[in-house]
Amino acid sequence: MTAIEVNGVQVYSGLLDLEAQRALLDEVRAVVRAAPLFRPVTARGKEMSVRMTSAGQRGWVSDRRGYRYEARHPGGMDWPPIPSRALDVWRGVSGVDRDPQCCLVNFYDEAARMGLHQDRDEADFAMPVVSISLGDDALFRVGGAERGGPTKSVWLRSGDVAVLAGPARLAYHGIDRVRPGSSALLTKGGRINLTLRVVD
Numbered sequence: 466m467t468a469i470e471v472n473g474v475q476v477y478s479g480l481l482d483l484e485a486q487r488a489l490l491d492e493v494r495a496v497v498r499a500a501p502l503f504r505p506v507t508a509r510g511k512e513m514s515v516r517m518t519s520a521g522q523r524g525w526v527s528d529r530r531g532y533r534y535e536a537r538h539p540g541g542m543d544w545p546p547i548p549s550r551a552l553d554v555w556r557g558v559s560g561v562d563r564d565p566q567c568c569l570v571n572f573y574d575e576a577a578r579m580g581l582h583q584d585r586d587e588a589d590f591a592m593p594v595v596s597i598s599l600g601d602d603a604l605f606r607v608g609g610a611e612r613g614g615p616t617k618s619v620w621l622r623s624g625d626v627a628v629l630a631g632p633a634r635l636a637y638h639g640i641d642r643v644r645p646g647s648s649a650l651l652t653k654g655g656r657i658n659l660t661l662r663v664v665d
């Protein structure tokens with residue numbers, strides 16, 4: 466499978482076919498049943514528009530105390546196991562021999578966005594971040610490792626996989642908007658993004 470490259474980020478277009486997307490979605494639904502989506506609040510007290518949960522040994526949380534990885538969901542339960550089909554994707558494209566410790570689940574309704582940010586809460590930037598898109602198309606913006614530099618955008622579609630590795634591991638990136646109704650995968654519409662990371 467060949468990737469297209471956007472400011473150093475590798476995008477594998479259509480890596481998961483519809484059947485694989487449905488099977489992964491079933492696993493994600495089980496994660497969300499065990500560890501419900503919540504709406505994180507930034508350290509400044511602003512609610513994020515994306516709803517989140519996690520799977521794996523670590524989950525990403527943000528609240529008035531700031532953001533960090535935690536061993537438990539804010540509700541007190543353990544994070545459920547990482548979906549096996551997400552692990553398969555990681556093993557196929559990450560290029561590293563460690564498995565991820567966190568699978569962050571982001572849910573976007575039609576109004577949700579994600580501002581430009583770096584993923585830098587992990588200990589080892591030699592470990593990539595692998596992202597899987599399910600559901601509605603999303604406009605993904607990628608810049609360089611410095612804030613304020615030039616950016617390029619690409620539409621991520623259901624079944625696409627993006628890898629932030631090497632020089633692009635610390636690239637600024639975000640989601641400008643989703644295109645409602647562009648995918649029939651989720652019964653009620655919206656977009657799910659899974660990001661897999663080694664944390665410690």
Ligand code: MD6
Pocket residue numbers: 571579584594595596605627629638639640658660
């Ligand atoms: C998203 N993605 O696609 C947001 N982070 O909804 C990310 O923030 C992201 O796609 C790290 C690596 C790949 C990503």
Ligand code: FE
Pocket residue numbers: 582583584638
């Ligand atoms: Fe990110």
